[in-house]
Amino acid sequence: MSSKVAFYTLGCKLNFSETSTIARSFENEGFDRVDFSEEADIYVINTCSVTENADKRFRTIVKQSQKGNPDAFVIAVGCYAQLKPEELADVDGVDLVLGATEKFKITDYLNDLTKNDRGEVHSCEIDEADFYVGSYAIGDRTRAFLKVQDGCDYKCTYCTIPLARGISRSDTLENVMHNAAEISSKGIKEIVLTGVNIGDYGKGEFGNKRHEHTFLDLVKALDQVEGIHRLRISSIEPNLLKNETIDFVAQSNSFVPHFHVPLQSGSDTILKLMRRRYLTNLYVERIARIKRTMPYACIGVDVIVGFPGETDEHFLETYNFLNELDISYLHVFTYSERDNTLAAEMEGVVPKNVRAKRSKMLRGLSAKKRRAFYENQLGSVRTVLFEGENKSGYIHGFTENYIKVKAPWNPELVNTLHEVELTKIDEDGLVRFEFVSSKVLA
Structure with missing residues (x-):
């Protein structure tokens, strides 16, 4: 057996x-x-x-x-x-x-x-992790996570990932396309691109530093994969999200108007302590460019609270910065000390109860931002990809711009794309809709 x-x-x-x-x-x-x-x-x-x-x-x-x-x-x-x-x-x-x-x-x-x-x-020793292994996961019948890059050459002071995963290295474009075609052959409609620092794609193919392809080359090639109706960029550093990529996504066949762009802090002082590779003015430019080319785009943001040296003033700077930005939701991380990082040795340690309070404030702001984004989309016609699980008698799905919708369970909808009009927000915060036509798009 x-x-x-x-x-x-x-x-x-x-x-x-x-x-x-x-x-x-x-x-x-x-x-x-x-x-x-x-x-x-x-x-x-x-x-x-x-x-x-x-x-x-x-x-x-x-x-x-x-x-x-x-x-x-x-x-x-x-x-x-x-x-x-x-x-x-x-x-x-x-x-x-x-x-x-x-x-x-x-x-x-x-x-x-x-x-x-x-x-x-x-x-x-992590220095020996200089080769690349491609992979993909099929989380459910509707979408797959496709790894295109591994490792990171950045030296952010709070992060252990370079120690855990080694240098930045990428899959060959040929292998990425092969994996994408394999995913498509399984009837899956959506691919989410993943990696540690995917905007760095093209660097370190199999451990060397040749830039054979760029992230934009990758995006353009994947846009041609037959049978995949949606491609989603999971998370990309603001300094690596180039205008050419934003402009291409805006007019592409398959890439959806959804970006997740880590910020980590809205205070330039803290960004410098974190050794991030941008300041807030560049971040503002990126968000503005996305919204100018795709007004209905969903934008998610990573932010860390309680970093060493973050005073009340620095935190309020972050809160106000995010409050004024045209973004859709936040992923809030409470800073925790990691061994062998520079941040763990820094002065100005923020008490844990203060970290928790700041985290709660930003989670509240995230709920407000998501609600405002959903309300702004009511009355619009969007495409929904329905998922495969019966959750308490309901089927859920996501629009191309990442609005979560719900309807009474209907197994015939699983892994299908439909055009819908978003009508109202339910008590649980999910969106109800009406079908624009009975036609299945895919």
């Missing part, structure tokens, strides 16, 4: 795409994939280290796997496994810890599945 393997992913879309690639390597070796809640012979946990919370969650997930099968072999991979392999190896129940390069050769380490008293570590 085949051995069973289950996977749990913490963190970002990039981690989800890599989990899928790792899972396919198990399936190629004859393993049966089961849900993490089921009994399995092997549990693989793909870790994240961006926040303290993700570190804590890891221990909970290990305990969960042990409940499923106390004799199961537990493997930790991912960013936390690269940064603190010995710490993970000490967690009760963990048998194997694989670093940044080893995780893609995971099945090579499965000769002996006997439980260990302590986790065995196979982890390279």
Whole structure:
């Protein structure tokens, strides 16, 4: 009988795409994939280290796997496994810890599945993570996460990702197109581009620094993929989001008017302390360019509160800056100290209760911004891609500009595109609609 393997992913879309690639390597070796809640012979946990919370969650997930099968072999991979392999190896129940390069050769380490008293570590120096492994994840039947780039050459003072993932390197354009065609052949309608710093695409193809293609080349090529109706750029640094890319998306066949542009702080003083590669004036220009070419575009923003040295005045600068910007929602991160970062040694530590209060204020602002964006879109005609899950009798979907809609459950709508008129916002904040016609667009 085949051995069973289950996977749990913490963190970002990039981690989800890599989990899928790792899972396919198990399936190629004859393993049966089961849900993490089921009994399995092997549990693989793909870790994240961006926040303290993700570190804590890891221990909970290990305990969960042990409940499923106390004799199961537990493997930790991912960013936390690269940064603190010995710490993970000490967690009760963990048998194997694989670093940044080893995780893609995971099945090579499965000769002996006997439980260990302590986790065995196979982890390279991060300087050795100079090759590229392409991957994609099919999260549900409607969209796929396609990895195009890995690693980062930026030296932001709060971030451990360069230590966890190595230098910036990209997939070849040929391989990206091959993966996109493979996704299309599975009947999936939408691709979300993922990476650590995707605007840096083209740098470091297989560890060298040749710029064979740019991010704009990638976008133009993907726009031609047959069968994919939507392409979404997940997150891109403001200094790398060029005007040419914005202008191309505005008139493209498949790219949707949705951008996620990290800001991190609305105070130039704090941006300099963070060693970000832009100041607020450039950010304002980027948002203005998007809204000028695509007035109905959805714009999401990452922001960090409680960075060392952030006074009340700096925070209010950020709050007011975001309040005045024409954006649609925020992803708010409460700063947490990470080992081996410059920020962890900085003065002006913000008390945790103050960080929590600031975070709550920005989350409130995000809800207000999202509501205003949704209200502004009422009465407009948009295209909705419906998702595959029955949630309490409703089907959900997203418009091209990332408005979440709901309707009574109808299995015939799953993975179809329809033209709708947005009519009202429901009590739960989701948008109701009416079909413009009964015609299925795709």
